[in-house]
Amino acid sequence: MYTLEDGGPSIPTRAFLVGVSLGGEPVETVEEHLQELGELVTSCGGQVLGETLQRRHTPDAATFVGKGKAEEIGVAARELGAEVVVFDDDLSPSQVKNLEKVTDLAVMDRSSVILEIFSNRARSRESKTQVELARLNYLLPRLTRRWSHLSRQAGGIGVRGGEGESQLEADRRMLRTRIRHLERDLVTIERTRALQRRARQRVPTVALAGYTNAGKSTLFNRLTHAGVHAEDRLFATLDARLRRGALDPRHVVVFADTVGFIRKLPHHLVSSFRSTLEEITEADQVLHVVDRSHPAWRDQLAVADEVLDSLDVDPERVLVVFNKIDALGGEPVPSSADAGRDAVYVSAVTGEGLDRLRARLLERLYPEDAARAAALAAEWAAQASS
Numbered sequence: 001m002y003t004l005e006d007g008g009p010s011i012p013t014r015a016f017l018v019g020v021s022l023g024g025e026p027v028e029t030v031e032e033h034l035q036e037l038g039e040l041v042t043s044c045g046g047q048v049l050g051e052t053l054q055r056r057h058t059p060d061a062a063t064f065v066g067k068g069k070a071e072e073i074g075v076a077a078r079e080l081g082a083e084v085v086v087f088d089d090d091l092s093p094s095q096v097k098n099l100e101k102v103t104d105l106a107v108m109d110r111s112s113v114i115l116e117i118f119s120n121r122a123r124s125r126e127s128k129t130q131v132e133l134a135r136l137n138y139l140l141p142r143l144t145r146r147w148s149h150l151s152r153q154a155g156g157i158g159v160r161g162g163e164g165e166s167q168l169e170a171d172r173r174m175l176r177t178r179i180r181h182l183e184r185d186l187v188t189i190e191r192t193r194a195l196q197r198r199a200r201q202r203v204p205t206v207a208l209a210g211y212t213n214a215g216k217s218t219l220f221n222r223l224t225h226a227g228v229h230a231e232d233r234l235f236a237t238l239d240a241r242l243r244r245g246a247l248d249p250r251h252v253v254v255f256a257d258t259v260g261f262i263r264k265l266p267h268h269l270v271s272s273f274r275s276t277l278e279e280i281t282e283a284d285q286v287l288h289v290v291d292r293s294h295p296a297w298r299d300q301l302a303v304a305d306e307v308l309d310s311l312d313v314d315p316e317r318v319l320v321v322f323n324k325i326d327a328l329g330g331e332p333v334p335s336s337a338d339a340g341r342d343a344v345y346v347s348a349v350t351g352e353g354l355d356r357l358r359a360r361l362l363e364r365l366y367p368e369d370a371a372r373a374a375a376l377a378a379e380w381a382a383q384a385s386s
C-alpha cells in the first residue's frame, strides 16, 4: 500500500470531508456530492467524523480553500480525532502537499478514494491490471520524494540507473516502464476479449450500464438467473460479466453487467477501464439503468449520459430503464417517459415491468419479428371479431 507521504492513495480511516461551492454553485448540490463522498469513504471501510462546506469564487492555487480556511479545517478535524481530510474536488499534487503541511493531517481527494475502492474490488487479472495502471498514472505526477515501496514491490528494479540520476528520476523511470508494461498487457487482454466477442457474434449483446448502485447487477441476475454479487455498496461490480438470457422462447441474447459510473470520475480511470467499457461500446443495445427512487436520479442520469456519449454510444441504441419503482414511496409510477425519451419502468427486486422490458428489447433487436408478431396479432383480432 502506498503511503500518503508518497502522494499516493491510502485508506481514509477516520475522515473529515470538505466540499467547496465554486462560482455560485448551489450549496444543496455541494451537500449532495458530499453525502456521496461520505458513501465512498464508508465503502472502503472508512468512517466520516465531520464535514465542512465553503463558498469561493475560484479555487486557491496553493491550498484550494485558502490558507486560513485550511488551518480551520485542520483544527476542526484534529479535534474530532480525524486522521485524513478528504476533498470532494480534484487537488493538484502541490495542493495536497501544502494542505498536508497546513492541516498537519493526511489529505486525499475524491479520485484517490475512488482509486482505493477500485483496488479493493479488483479481482480478475483484467481489472487488477486496469486499476494498477490508473493508480500509477495518478501517482506519476505526484511522485515527489524517494519512493522505496514501489522499488521494493517491483523487486528492486528501482535502483539508480547511472551516475547523476537521482532516486526520484530513477523511480519515475521505473514507473513509466511499469506503465508501458501494463499497457501492453491490456492490449493482449483486449485482443482476447475481441476474439471472444467474435465467437459469440451471432448472439446479440445487451449491456447494462449506469450510475453506481442503480441496480445493474440485480437486474442482470433477474434477466439471466445468474448469481452475481449485488450489494448496497458503491462499485460492487468492477469486471464486465457476461451471461445468456432469454427474451422469449425463441430469442436468446448475451447480457453484459458493467462497472458503475460516478460523477467526477477521474479520466485516467475511465481510460484504464477501456477494455471493460468496450462491452458497452460494442453492444447491440444498451440498457441505461437509473435508480428512479434516488433523490438525485436526474443528475445521475445526466452523468451516465455523458459517459455514454464519451464512449461514442449511439443514443439510438440506448433504452433508459427506470429501476426501483417499488421504492418510490407512494409516488405513482409515471406512465410515459418523464425524461423525454424511450424508457421502461421496472423493479429488479419485485420483477415488475420485466416482461415489458423484454418485449421492448425484442422490438429493438428484431424489428421485423416484432412487426410480424404485431401483424399476426392484428389478423387474429380481426378474425376473432368477424
Ligand SMILES: Nc1nc2c(ncn2[C@@H]2O[C@H](COP(=O)(O)OP(=O)(O)OP(=O)(O)O)[C@@H](O)[C@H]2O)c(=O)[nH]1
Pocket: 211, 212, 213, 214, 215, 216, 217, 218, 219, 229, 230, 231, 232, 233, 234, 235, 236, 237, 238, 258, 259, 260, 261, 323, 324, 325, 326, 327, 346, 347, 348, 349, 350
Ligand atoms: N428497492 C429496490 N432496491 C433495488 C432494486 N434493484 C436493486 N436494488 C438494490 O440496490 C442496491 C444496488 O444494487 P446493485 O445491483 O448492486 O447495483 P449496481 O448498479 O450493480 O451497482 P455497482 O455494481 O456498484 O455499480 C442493492 O442493495 C440492491 O438490492 C429495486 O428494483 N428495488
Ligand SMILES: [Mg+2]
Pocket: 216, 217, 218, 229, 230, 236, 237, 258
Ligand atoms: Mg454491480
